[in-house]
Amino acid sequence: MLEIKDLSYIVDSEDGKKTIIDNISLTIDDGKFTVITGPNGGGKSTLAKLIAGIVKPTSGSILLDGEDITDMSITDRAMRGISYAFQQPVKFKGLQVFDLLKIAAGKERNLKVNDACTYLSEVGLCARDYINREVNSSLSGGELKRIEIATVLARGTKMSVFDEPEAGIDLWSFQNLTRIFENMRKDIKDGSIIVISHQERILKVADEIIVLADGKIVNQGEGANILPQIMGTNSAVRPCSKLGEEA
């Protein structure tokens, strides 16, 4: 269970101070698929980064299973079971896809090519074509995004945070993303998934929806209740008109 208490994140800006996250409190239960939505600039990605430890809050606290992780490093949080898929996957000169998956799986597991193949197939990539590719600009944005998701699958931790997993990926990935999340939920007992997204297709499968605007929670509740309220707003957009008709 993840508990966020009175969390604020304030940065210096040209006009003085700017509040990105404004005194948020929320609880994310185990076994839940939670989607955080809201308009652009509302603080969604920052909240994900605060959970992963990429940025440190100005005030407030974050507890994982009762333990205060607010001052913990990214590594310590990762070791306690938080995985984080970056919105913009990081590129590495020289590091190959297999290297990244091996690191993700951890030293103890000593990931084999066959296992790597499973994770890559899950995100629709053929291992044979990708395993020895460098995680650099020679890969397209969509490929990098799928590999980013595969690293989180390879970790298999109890809490996974995805920051706009659908951003910049093609139709295949989009249609399969929800399936990936559902499989993850089945595979990881009591595992919880937090996805930052304003895509209707992802919102549809959410157990819980949190709407964030101007750094504050403006709506929160069961997916089935919240979705009808936000349909047609920029908190729930369709991927494209064609897909909308087909759905």
Add this chain to the structure above:
Amino acid sequence: MSVLDPIQKRLMEEIADLHDVPVGAYNFRANSKAVARNTTANIDIVSKEDGSGIDIKIKPGTKKESVHIPVVISASGIKEVVYNDFFIGEDSDVVIVAGCGIDNCGKQDSQHDGVHRFFVGKGAHIKYVEKHYGSGDGMGKRILNPVTEVYMEEGSSMEMEMVQIKGVDSTVRTSICKLDKDAKLVVHERLMTHGEQNAESVYKVELNGDGSSADVVSRAVARDSSFQKFDALIIGNAACHGHTECDSIIMDNGKIVAVPSLQANNVDAELFHEAAIGKIAGEQLDKLMSLGLTAQEAEEQIINGFLK
């Protein structure tokens, strides 16, 4: 390998991945003496009459053979200049592994300056791997100043892998390459310096024949207070294609100078250069830490990958 002592054996493993006597032709040099040599039906190795080095003669059409000529120095105070000439016959396809390992536990400097000249015959293809390594905690410096000269005839190709990852205090590496028609040169240099080390790498590549091409790529990491200079000049004298790239990571108080330069003397010469120097990107560390690595482990992975 029985002629080598344990330190020399370890150096041999570092520079040539040799755990045992290799298959094919070889010449081992330890503390300024030739200690073992093997020739094959197609590859001959003979000492120069004046004792200054060796000639390696590869017969035309020799395929899938290898030559190992590692040098190890485990005594302090040795200073030597060695001239090795490679005569590579037409249409041959061989791998040449050179390299120098110095272990200096003494007070005096140890220095090996190897001058390698390659005469690559028409249509021949060679892969040349050269690794440098130093160890030992004495006050004496470990100094390597290799000079590589490459003369490539029509349609020949050469891949050069130049690696210096650890332990060499001072190095000035000079490579001069001249390419005839349709000759192709690819250079991959990997360099890491630490402590107070100095490393300079100078390339002068002349593309003299139509259709010739060169790609000189360096990846370098400068840690602690070390200094590096990469100075690559590509000269296009014909309808040719040249590219040089220097990509560097700088850490601690390291200093790097990158001077890629181009000279076109022919209107059909196409020449490009790129250079980038920067520290390890914070987001790269964040990503690997989010996969469970400590900051230090993440840094090692990034550098190992970069220099792979």
